[in-house]
Amino acid sequence: MITGTTFWIATAIKVFAIVFGLVNLGAILLWVERRQSALIQDRMGPNRASIKLFGKEFRVAGLLHSAADGVKMLWKEDFVPPGADKLLYQLAPVISLVPPLCLFAVIPFGPSIYPDNLRRVFGSEGWNAAASYIPLHISMADSGILVVFAMASSGVLGAALAGSSSDNKFSLLGGIRAASQMVSYEVTMGLSLVGSFMVFQTVRLEQMVQWQVDHVWGIFVQPLAFILFFTAAVAETKRVPFDAPEGESEIVAGYFTEYQPMKMGMFALGELVEVMTSSALITTIFLGGWQFPFLKLDGFHLEMFGIAKPIVLSHLAVVIISAITFVVKVGLLVLLQMQIRWTLPRFRYDQIMKLGWRILLPASLINILLTGIVLLFVNAR
Amino acid sequence: MPTLRPPSTTLETVVFVFFAALAVLGAFGTILSRNPIRAAVGLFVHIVALAALYLNLGAHFLGVIQLLVYAGAVVVLFVFVIMLLGPAANSPKDGRGIGSRGAALIGVAGIAAGLISTLQYVRLPLPERTDSFGTMNVVGSFLFKQGVIPFEMIGVTLVIAVVGAFAIARGKHERRALTDPDPTAPEKLAEGPEPDAKSAKKTAAKQSAEGHS
Numbered sequence: 072m073i074t075g076t077t078f079w080i081a082t083a084i085k086v087f088a089i090v091f092g093l094v095n096l097g098a099i100l101l102w103v104e105r106r107q108s109a110l111i112q113d114r115m116g117p118n119r120a121s122i123k124l125f126g127k128e129f130r131v132a133g134l135l136h137s138a139a140d141g142v143k144m145l146w147k148e149d150f151v152p153p154g155a156d157k158l159l160y161q162l163a164p165v166i167s168l169v170p171p172l173c174l175f176a177v178i179p180f181g182p183s184i185y186p187d188n189l190r191r192v193f194g195s196e197g198w199n200a201a202a203s204y205i206p207l208h209i210s211m212a213d214s215g216i217l218v219v220f221a222m223a224s225s226g227v228l229g230a231a232l233a234g235s236s237s238d239n240k241f242s243l244l245g246g247i248r249a250a251s252q253m254v255s256y257e258v259t260m261g262l263s264l265v266g267s268f269m270v271f272q273t274v275r276l277e278q279m280v281q282w283q284v285d286h287v288w289g290i291f292v293q294p295l296a297f298i299l300f301f302t303a304a305v306a307e308t309k310r311v312p313f314d315a316p317e318g319e320s321e322i323v324a325g326y327f328t329e330y331q332p333m334k335m336g337m338f339a340l341g342e343l344v345e346v347m348t349s350s351a352l353i354t355t356i357f358l359g360g361w362q363f364p365f366l367k368l369d370g371f372h373l374e375m376f377g378i379a380k381p382i383v384l385s386h387l388a389v390v391i392i393s394a395i396t397f398v399v400k401v402g403l404l405v406l407l408q409m410q411i412r413w414t415l416p417r418f419r420y421d422q423i424m425k426l427g428w429r430i431l432l433p434a435s436l437i438n439i440l441l442t443g444i445v446l447l448f449v450n451a452r
Numbered sequence: 453m454p455t456l457r458p459p460s461t462t463l464e465t466v467v468f469v470f471f472a473a474l475a476v477l478g479a480f481g482t483i484l485s486r487n488p489i490r491a492a493v494g495l496f497v498h499i500v501a502l503a504a505l506y507l508n509l510g511a512h513f514l515g516v517i518q519l520l521v522y523a524g525a526v527v528v529l530f531v532f533v534i535m536l537l538g539p540a541a542n543s544p545k546d547g548r549g550i551g552s553r554g555a556a557l558i559g560v561a562g563i564a565a566g567l568i569s570t571l572q573y574v575r576l577p578l579p580e581r582t583d584s585f586g587t588m589n590v591v592g593s594f595l596f597k598q599g600v601i602p603f604e605m606i607g608v609t610l611v612i613a614v615v616g617a618f619a620i621a622r623g624k625h626e627r628r629a630l631t632d633p634d635p636t637a638p639e640k641l642a643e644g645p646e647p648d649a650k651s652a653k654k655t656a657a658k659q660s661a662e663g664h665s
Contacts, residue, residue, distance in 0.1 A: 214516040224524020
């Protein structure tokens, strides 16, 4: 691994790329969501916002609506309710936006880059094995995915604080609902992955991806865990069908009822960032991470189709294909989550609790037991 | 202090000073604020700063678990309970006199003096920090090899506590509900025919509702 000044420069670039990328993709996702719901409901969707350049009007398929929204949010009056706890009221949006941004630190979005070997083929003649590499994830934390859970569990506090500090009954109800729902589904989220840890023999996400590159995608060895984790992740984002904390038809807007322009925007952005990070996690643990099917570090291996000779690719090409693959996989999962949002009706609050504690939690415990039994037999052979 | 391992780099020192100050601030926020939610947030700040100090010492696993268990579960539970209690959770004005305050001050000073003298005169045999120190592998194998019996016993104790809490909180109601579906029925019957008619209406309405569904 690289050390010294290069390490700090590389880390700074990675942090900037991820934070900048996530925040801006959040704005684009807002547009995607509106256009997709319009497609589903046979409407036009947003298409009016335009910008005049050189006497010509550009509409960019309604993409400018997100930019207009951002400008509006920044310039609107920022009103703090007089009865609110000022400090906590200001703190709550920050606490709900920062953790989902932070937990991207341990997710690998590509294979390690060897800057000295960009034009060579991995493992071939002329490959400088002693060269230093840059891992394409920010944190080298030994605890891996536990960092994700630690961050995600702190995110609950944002919604709870927003609910309790706004001096509004609807906010309070929403905050209580958010806290209880998120705590309930975090249990399933953690337990559903224990089976994956047992199979992969690691908690570090980059090693999980390596295992999947060497063997098979996680979804094939842990199908039940995939369903459980996906459900719990959708519930954690607090979006329809699990939107009891917001509950527009019952409690106005739930825990962020009293929040105006940009602070409300931060809650919305935090939600969209959560959608992206949960998709990235599912990609990494169950869908092979950055791996393109049949692509290994030295090129395509198509022995399965009777092509004995691998199609050799240079290191740079492999890295680029892998990084794009990761983005595409995450994007498809995000679209799936949006589709779920606009397709399924909302659950009642008691149904959410029953699903979490009576169905998902026992199922994830059974998954651990089954995985243990199967591993015992597989390892005994 | 001569007995403690000095921070190896300036970065470590900067991180230590920043998060130590933050931890002290959070602790003061916890004990000084009268609003319970603010106290809980002070505790949250304190816990996050402690986790950062653990990371700084190389105890990665402990730091992450600190965040996961204390910041993510315990503080959230505190906030949740405080929200459920509402204004009843606000503590009343402190009515203790100057005597008890002075006693507390003397006690705190005594503990501080004891700690400082301990750090001055007692030399702890601190082992050299290795690369694998505090990693999940090392902590896990220690817990499940040398420490497996205490670990499992703590687990059993916690389960007993949870089951006991359930038995105390829910046991009687559940039992009564099982043996006698409507404990208020005899009193209603004693009052006269009116409640009877009402309950009959209710059952009729219930039946029709069930028929519809």
